[in-house]
Every structure is written in structure tokens, then in C-alpha cells.
Amino acid sequence: MNSGRFAISVHILTLLTFAEDEWTSSEYLAGSININPVLVRKELSNLREHGLVLSKEGKSGGSKLAKPAGQIFMSEVYEAVKQKDLLGKGINSPNPACPVGRKINDHLDSLYDDAEKTLLASLGKVSLAEFCGKFN
Amino acid sequence: MNSGRFAISVHILTLLTFAEDEWTSSEYLAGSININPVLVRKELSNLREHGLVLSKEGKSGGSKLAKPAGQIFMSEVYEAVKQKDLLGKGINSPNPACPVGRKINDHLDSLYDDAEKTLLASLGKVSLAEFCGKFN
């Protein structure tokens, strides 16, 4: 799983939840997360592609949630930021002359798939709204 | 979760399972995995600390499983290699002046803990022996 992108995305979405329906600037978001605004925009761009946020260009532009926080689940955020697989699948290039090396990646893949399904089920139980409820 | 260490450890343990009760050298393991022997020894050192393998120094030395493959579970391997947490916890240093930034790491932690419990339960169902059974 990718290092800190999940945390950054959840942080962004949490701030947008508290901003209600306001268009929030990447500068402001970057200030709370304490990272570079360009990184925030990249992450927003990804969240946008996955239908979680909307952005508006131009003066008084910014971003906001694409749907109510009660309808956004942590599993969606996970799906949005994942790129490598959960446990680091397919990074090595085992020796194909070895009977184990030749087949292990396939077997690891199916192990990972099962584990990831369980993880998604768990994250799918928590909505952004519930998560934000913890701040009160 | 750490990139490829889980895969390397499972690969090592699989090779040791097929080696039956032989002491297997790090050189041989490195050949199948196609990585550097020193990295293998480091990973073996970690697996040893976690009680999963035994090593013998000196000529005709090497490593073998510390217990039968039916009694080693993927959850143990996961626990052995994890260092950072699952989803990249605690990497950012959010702005403490922001009410969200100030508390988000705690809330993320509890989210991660729950998700990880589920993941461990899933990996705990698969023994090394079962995993190795797939190669036949």
C-alpha cells in the first residue's frame, strides 16, 4: 500500500466535510496538512478522477465533496489511492529456473487478493461522515 | 506496509518448506528469489527473531523452519515484517493549530487498527503448508 497518500486523502476529505459546501482552496488544505500545495492538487486531481471531489477553477475556485460525507466510504478512498498492491506484489523477479520462483508470484497474488477483499470490507463499513463525527 | 519484504519472507519460508529438514544456505535462497544474499540474511535474521526460522553457523550451516509449516501462519509473517503501519500512519505532521490537523492522526490510528485486525484474521487462516500445497 502506498505510504502516506491514504492519510493525505482522508485529511483532505475531512477538511472538505467541515467546510460544508464551500469551495476550499488547495492552499488552505495544504496549510492544515502541512504539505506542499502542489501535492494537494495532485491528490485532489486523483480524488476527482475517482468521483469523490469536485473542483472549480478561476477566482474563488477550490474543491468540495462530490457527494454527501455519509455516502463516501473509506474503501473508496483506499481504492482511489492504491497503485501497488497491498503487500508489495510483483516487485521481485524470481528465478524462473526455480520451481518455486517460477510460480510464487501467482500464488502470492491470490493470497493478496483475498486479504485485500477483507480489508475493503472493513474499510467499507466506515463512512467519511462517521469518521468526521469523531472530531466532535 | 513495507514494499516487498512480505513477499521475500514468504518466498524464503516456501523454499525452506520444500527443503524439508535440510539446512539451506542464504546463497541458494538468494538464487531463487533473485536478490542479494545479504538481503536474504537480513530477512532471515528478522524471521529468526520472530521465531519462524533457525539458523546454524559454520560450514554446512544454513537455515530451516523453526516449526512445521502447518503451524506457521501468514499473519505471523505479516507481523514479522511490518514496521510502518498498514496505510502509512504517522508520516505527516499536520498543523496543530488546525482542529482537524491536531486530532486526525489519532483518528486515523484507530481506523488502521481496526482494518489491520481484519487483515490479520484473514491472513491467519492460511498456513505456510497450505500455501506450499498450491505448488503441487
Added chain:
DNA sequence: TTGTACTGTAATGATAAAAGTTACAGTATG
């Protein structure tokens, strides 16, 4: 009792991935 084949680990260097920074074109708004 000495050569050999291993482990264990530290130190260093190379490569790759992640994050920060600068820069600037594009776009709404007033």
C-alpha cells in the same frame, strides 16, 4: 589444527521513489 564454507553485520555506494519547489498557462470572477 588448519582450510573451507558457511553466518552475521557494518559500512558504503548506487538506484529508485517520494516529496518539495518553481514556473507558468488556463480560467472564472468582480
Added chain:
DNA sequence: CATACTGTAACTTTTATCATTACAGTACAA
């Protein structure tokens, strides 16, 4: 048309990962 934003590309810096070299320690076996 000035302003305050977004969206991206290009470049640099930082950090993490992996490979390599080196060598001390250990057990076996001739």
C-alpha cells in the same frame, strides 16, 4: 482586465531501498 484561483510540467532535494564489499566469528572435516 486585474486578481485569485486550478492544473500540470519540469526540475531539485530528500529519503528509502537494494546491491556490494568487507571482514570477523563459527563449525565441520580432512
